[in-house]
Amino acid sequence: MVGYHGCNRELALAVVTGEKTLSQSGNGYDWLGHGVYYWEDDSRLALHWAKHKSRSVRRSNSEPAVLGAVIDLTDCLNLVQTEAYTLVAEAFEALKVNCEAAGKSIPANGGFNDAARFLDCSVFETLHALREDQGKQPYSSVRAFFPEGEPVFPGAGIRKRDHIQICVRHPSRILGHILVTAS
Numbered sequence: 147m148v149g150y151h152g153c154n155r156e157l158a159l160a161v162v163t164g165e166k167t168l169s170q171s172g173n174g175y176d177w178l179g180h181g182v183y184y185w186e187d188d189s190r191l192a193l194h195w196a197k198h199k200s201r202s203v204r205r206s207n208s209e210p211a212v213l214g215a216v217i218d219l220t221d222c223l224n225l226v227q228t229e230a231y232t233l234v235a236e237a238f239e240a241l242k243v244n245c246e247a248a249g250k251s252i253p254a255n256g257g258f259n260d261a262a263r264f265l266d267c268s269v270f271e272t273l274h275a276l277r278e279d280q281g282k283q284p285y286s287s288v289r290a291f292f293p294e295g296e297p298v299f300p301g302a303g304i305r306k307r308d309h310i311q312i313c314v315r316h317p318s319r320i321l322g323h324i325l326v327t328a329s
Contacts, residue, residue: 149184152196179270
């Protein structure tokens, strides 16, 4: 599968030449849990993200860039397939029990223009931990559809920035990176 990651040009070049690797995001609000995020088949959305990120970080010398990646989806929790949702629901129940036992409240989604997914992240991290507790390997990646943006037309269920995102948890699943020219 081909995925695209938006970043700055300096980092993109260092990754392509092998000088650096992409760091896994470990934010508590990452919607699919911790890992490196890629947009499936959408270099333009990755470039949009890179431009947004360079503006928000206020790096005037930061030139946006896009890395293309060949991703091996072996051991992927593919949420585009309906049977995967049973595992996610079970992880939520386990998280709920763990929070109650610890006297803590369950994390909530929201904030950052409603993009912060504290609950979602906690559920996915719980799912991976449950697999480890069961003697199974955590999933190497998570793939999911994300509805985003304004409706394409009034009353539409399709939005202008709907996309599929992949969170790669294990760098060994990235078979290679290339610098992409996206406009």
